[in-house]
Every structure is written in structure tokens, then in C-alpha cells.
Amino acid sequence: MEPSRSYASQEIEQQTSPIEPLKKPKIKKRKVWVPGLLLLTPILLFIFGFFVIPMLYILYLSFISTDNLGGAEAVYSLKNYTQLFSDSYYLSSLWLTVKISLYSVLVALFLGYPVALTMAKSSARIRGYITLLIVSPLLVSIVVRNFGWYLLLLPNGTINQTLMALGIIDAPLKLLFSEIGVVIGLSNAYLPFMILSIVASLYNIDPSLDKAGAILGASPFRRFFSITLPLSIPGIVSGCILVFSLSMSAYVTPALMGEPTCP
Amino acid sequence: MKTFGGLRIAVAVLAIIYILIPLIVVIPASFTSANYPSFPAEGFSLQWYSKILERPEFLEAFLNSAKFAALAALFSVIFGTLGALGIAKYDIPGKSYITALLTSPLSVPQLVLGIALLMYFTPMMLAGTSTGFLIAHIVICIPYVMRLVLTGLSGFDYNLERAAAILGANPLTVFMKVTLPLIGSAAISGGLFAFLTSFDNVTVSLFMVSPEMRTLPIEIFSQMQDAYNPIVASVSSVVIFISVLLIVILEKIQGVGKVFGGSHHTNG
Incomplete structure (x- = not known):
């Protein structure tokens, strides 16, 4: 019966909320943030394309056995790591x-x-x-x-x-x-x-x-x-x-x- | 207990000298008249400066460095200023994560970044090309620009933009006449910083250069690995001179210390 209880408490909160409007007068700079995301798009695309993906790519390569690198059948293994530590x-x-x-x-x-x-x-x-x-x-x-x-x-x-x-x-x-x-x-x-x-x-x-x-x-x-x-x-x-x-x-x-x- | 404070200041002065000394010795060494580099220099001559002009590879490398640094600065300032405006002005959900993501290339060792980009670029046919080089440099410049422009925007009064809009200016006019002049100094110092970062970079560049396209630090690096020659001292002095010039301008505009405030920056 957990969900119903939480709904009930939410209702109570909503009812009580008009009584305390002074609690947190949250001033929002802008209500819409879509233009902000638009401004961020070029830099985010760039960082994803040329930083995040390359980093994930070498992480992925590190788990592939060297013999099959670039081959059609890549074998996932920890061989590179065991080799490093042995x-x-x-x-x-x-x-x-x-x-x-x-x-x-x-x-x-x-x-x-x-x-x-x-x-x-x-x-x-x-x-x-x-x-x-x-x-x-x-x-x-x-x-x-x-x-x-x-x-x-x-x-x-x-x-x-x-x-x-x-x-x-x-x-x-x-x-x-x-x-x-x-x-x-x-x-x-x-x-x-x-x-x-x-x-x-x-x-x-x-x-x-x-x-x-x-x-x-x-x-x-x-x-x-x-x-x-x-x-x-x-x-x-x-x-x-x-x-x-x-x-x-x-x-x-x-x-x-x-x-x-x-x- | 005066000795305690005295000891502290003495070690502090020593440490600052320790930081500065490798740069200080290079300049006098470049005026040597001998055939080997040394400090203090033997005699005085400008021959190693005139020798730079006889070696076209240095001049070419210098022009390459300047060209790519300028391009990397331009692109990272455009991306970084737009991104910083988006973060500072709008209540985007998860903005602290976005800021962390955009400054994260600083906390990855440049050696790892260089290898990652090389392996990533090879199948894309970008390895060893000027496009690949430029992209790699923009990645390492973006965090600095972001940090500087965000600092510059922290004291920005958005009511000014609103006032201009109420007075009938269209969004483009607002941006050109109000926003840009106010954040201009932050963007310029971000650009200068990006220029210096790209101009000086060795580690990432090592993975991106090709025999046909080398930058000045790479040229110095390979000269130092082969044989030590006083020409390295004179070229290095030129690099120091350019860096100091840009640092002075940066300090006048915004203060060099701001960029490194508790940063995770990788160099070398």
C-alpha cells in the first residue's frame, strides 16, 4: 500500500502549500531552457563526438584480444590486462x-x-x-x-x-x-x-x-x-x-x- | 618564534625560484657564442638567433603553430562562449553535470587523450591530418574557455538584456550591443588562453602531427631528443617571449590565476 500512501501525503502537501508561500521564493532566471540547450548544442556535440566517444572507444579496445583486432570476429577478453600484469x-x-x-x-x-x-x-x-x-x-x-x-x-x-x-x-x-x-x-x-x-x-x-x-x-x-x-x-x-x-x-x-x- | 616564520618565507622564496629557474636560464644561454648550450653563457653573440632564419623548418613550424593555435582559439571561443551563455543564463536541468562534462578533458591525462584520439581518427582517415590536429586542440582548449567565460558571466546582470529588449531592441541587437561588449573581455581572455594552450602543447600534438606538418614545440622536442644545440635555446627564448607577452595581456584583462583555481589540469 506504499504508493497510495505517498499520493495521500502529496495531496496533503499540496493542500498545505498555499499556507506557506514564503518558504522558498524561488526566482527562476528563465522558465524556458530550450534556447539554452540550443546554445549548448554545438559544444556538446563536439565534446561527445571527439572526447566522450574516443575515450569509450579505447576502453572498448582494451578488452579486445590483440590477435583479432580489426578482424571480423572480435574476441572480448581480459588478455591485455593479464599480459600487462604478468x-x-x-x-x-x-x-x-x-x-x-x-x-x-x-x-x-x-x-x-x-x-x-x-x-x-x-x-x-x-x-x-x-x-x-x-x-x-x-x-x-x-x-x-x-x-x-x-x-x-x-x-x-x-x-x-x-x-x-x-x-x-x-x-x-x-x-x-x-x-x-x-x-x-x-x-x-x-x-x-x-x-x-x-x-x-x-x-x-x-x-x-x-x-x-x-x-x-x-x-x-x-x-x-x-x-x-x-x-x-x-x-x-x-x-x-x-x-x-x-x-x-x-x-x-x-x-x-x-x-x-x-x- | 621568529625563526619559524623566517624559515617559511625562505623555503617559499626558494620554491618560487625553483619554479622559475628553468625559464630564467634559457634566455641568457641563447646569447652564447659557443657551439654548445650552457649557462652561464660563454661570450655574447646573436648568431643563434640569425641561425633560426637559416633553418626553414623552425619558421615553418612556428607558422604552423600560430595558425593552428589561432584556429583552435577561434573555434573553442565560439563553442565555449555559446555553451557558457546557455549554462549561465538558462535553468537547464543537470547543468552542473554539463559543466563537469565540458571541463572533463582537463582531468584526463593528455597522453591518454592523444592515444584515444589517434586510435579513433585512424579509421576515419583523420590521423595525421590538419583537421584531426585542429579537432584535438579544440578539445583541450574548450575547458579553459568554458571556465573563463563562466567566471566572466557570474557577475552578469541579465536585467540589462531585458531592459534593452523592453526598449524595443531585437534579439540580435541585444546580443551585439549589450551581451557581447559585457562578456567580451572574458571571451578574449578565453581565446588568448586557448591560443597559448594550443601553441605550447606537446603531448597531444605528438600523436597528431605528421612529417609534413609539425608545430614549434614538436620541433623543439625532436631537436632535444637528437642533439642539444644552442638553437634550441634561441627558439625557446622566442617561445618564452611570446608566452610572456600574452600572459601580460591576459593578466591585464582578467587575471591569470582565475583559470587554474582548483583545477584539474594536465600538462606534459
Whole structure:
């Protein structure tokens, strides 16, 4: 007897509704939305045709056995996946990718958090300048940024020469075409994303919490570890996930600065 | 406890230098007089800039890049502005899902997008053609344009359009005289951003180019894979110069930071 009861309750609601018209004065921008859909048609068709369908298409291809690819009888199987996880070549490069991505996340986190904290504490003007400085490099092609690192990391490049002149090392370190090179390149490229996602969570912290801590006599050190850091964990987590996934899927930087294969 | 704040600022400054340094070293390195790239540069000469002109492939790649970036920007601004207007102005059911769908190419790794489009284009005979290249670039530009124009529309007063309509303007006049001037700056910055995104792209382009049609970042990429040559430094400096110019214009119009606000953007 469920449906009849719900009808009854609906009727009651309808009857009572004229009594409370002030409840939610919902202002609609337009009652008809057909013209809006018309405006959206070109972009939706484009994204469906050239983004959604291609993505579904490779998902579909991944389940088809390679031998029959393009043949009349396609065989659905998980063979591609079992092959991926049983081949030692794929597995070792997958492990290397995970390792390099984790290092990049750590470097980005330790360098990015102080920047985010400084941005959250500065005035809007300085924050604007910092945002401009950290975001602008994202708009310059990744190959150009990698070339800059190449100059710095060469065996006789700036960093090795500086370290040798200071007497810290005797022989040049192998920075380029190594795991270190890829970690430097990736953490450098994705550091801005880490900063921006931490900043977003730092803005949401109520500043009066910090003041309350100060009034109660907590040192800046204590206030940071008991108030600011715990409350910014969502930003840290999302930043780490973002940088990790970006590093996992990076291609250009490992191709130019790495030596071993990374997918 | 001054040391704590001092340490924070010191690391922050270091991190910002870390972000900027690869770009900073390229420019002085391009003025080297030696035959190999280095920083600090040895001597001073403009020879690597004049060498660009002797290498027609760079000039051709540059023109290709500029042409496709302009076309990709044009199309993505048209699609994106119309779509953003539709989303912002009308109460379309499920509009948050539509916005999420239209900005989703940002959250897919560009490597995956490039492979997907290549496999999809091959049976359609679009792989390696300029049409395929353009389509791929429009896909990666649309999310930025959508985001910028939607931000620009958030403060838009629709009563102005209504007032114009009441005063007897026909819908086309309303659009040309009221709507377009008000959202124009958002659309222009969306277009500039799309231009830069397309101009700089390597990952998706790698799957779309053919030996006959290469773009500047692809040319730099393959030069770097073969041998390091100071000409890469001078070409890169030109790219940096163009990017900085457009960034300054963008910042003046709308603010570069807005585009990346908590975004899922894939680069490289």
C-alpha cells in the first residue's frame, strides 16, 4: 500500500502549500531552457563526438584480444590486462613510474606548503603577484622548461660546476638522464598545482581559530601544528593525488630527462 | 618564534625560484657564442638567433603553430562562449553535470587523450591530418574557455538584456550591443588562453602531427631528443617571449590565476 500512501501525503502537501508561500521564493532566471540547450548544442556535440566517444572507444579496445583486432570476429577478453600484469618489463616500468611519482609528490609537498602558507598570510596584492609568478610558467611549453633544466643539470652544467667549485663533490653527479632528473623535472612542472590546491584549503580556515590559539598562549609553532596543518589536510591530500596522477601520466619530461623507460 | 616564520618565507622564496629557474636560464644561454648550450653563457653573440632564419623548418613550424593555435582559439571561443551563455543564463536541468562534462578533458591525462584520439581518427582517415590536429586542440582548449567565460558571466546582470529588449531592441541587437561588449573581455581572455594552450602543447600534438606538418614545440622536442644545440635555446627564448607577452595581456584583462583555481589540469 506504499504508493497510495505517498499520493495521500502529496495531496496533503499540496493542500498545505498555499499556507506557506514564503518558504522558498524561488526566482527562476528563465522558465524556458530550450534556447539554452540550443546554445549548448554545438559544444556538446563536439565534446561527445571527439572526447566522450574516443575515450569509450579505447576502453572498448582494451578488452579486445590483440590477435583479432580489426578482424571480423572480435574476441572480448581480459588478455591485455593479464599480459600487462604478468610481463616483468611492464611491471618494472610501472614500479619505476610509481616510485618517481611518489618522490615528485614529496618534493612538491615540502616546497609547496610554505609557499601556500605565505600566500594565505599575505595581502591580496602580494598574493596576486605570487599567483602570477607560480602560474605563468605553466603557460610556457613544457619542452622549454625541460630545456632549462637540461642546461642546469648537464655534467658540466651550472649545478655540478657550483657544487664542484664549493668542494662538495669531486666528480660531476649524474643528474641528467637519471631518476633524479625526472623527479626534478616533474616536481618542478607540477609544483604550482600542489600550491594552488593547498592554498584553496588554507583560505577556508577561519582566521579567528589562529587568533584564539594565540590568545590562549600557544606559540606560532604550536598553532601551526595543532590548528593550521590539521585543517589543511584536505588540500594536501588533493594536491598530492593531483601531482601523483599528473606524474604517473607524464610523458614529455621522462622522455627528455630520463634514461630508463617510464610509461 | 621568529625563526619559524623566517624559515617559511625562505623555503617559499626558494620554491618560487625553483619554479622559475628553468625559464630564467634559457634566455641568457641563447646569447652564447659557443657551439654548445650552457649557462652561464660563454661570450655574447646573436648568431643563434640569425641561425633560426637559416633553418626553414623552425619558421615553418612556428607558422604552423600560430595558425593552428589561432584556429583552435577561434573555434573553442565560439563553442565555449555559446555553451557558457546557455549554462549561465538558462535553468537547464543537470547543468552542473554539463559543466563537469565540458571541463572533463582537463582531468584526463593528455597522453591518454592523444592515444584515444589517434586510435579513433585512424579509421576515419583523420590521423595525421590538419583537421584531426585542429579537432584535438579544440578539445583541450574548450575547458579553459568554458571556465573563463563562466567566471566572466557570474557577475552578469541579465536585467540589462531585458531592459534593452523592453526598449524595443531585437534579439540580435541585444546580443551585439549589450551581451557581447559585457562578456567580451572574458571571451578574449578565453581565446588568448586557448591560443597559448594550443601553441605550447606537446603531448597531444605528438600523436597528431605528421612529417609534413609539425608545430614549434614538436620541433623543439625532436631537436632535444637528437642533439642539444644552442638553437634550441634561441627558439625557446622566442617561445618564452611570446608566452610572456600574452600572459601580460591576459593578466591585464582578467587575471591569470582565475583559470587554474582548483583545477584539474594536465600538462606534459
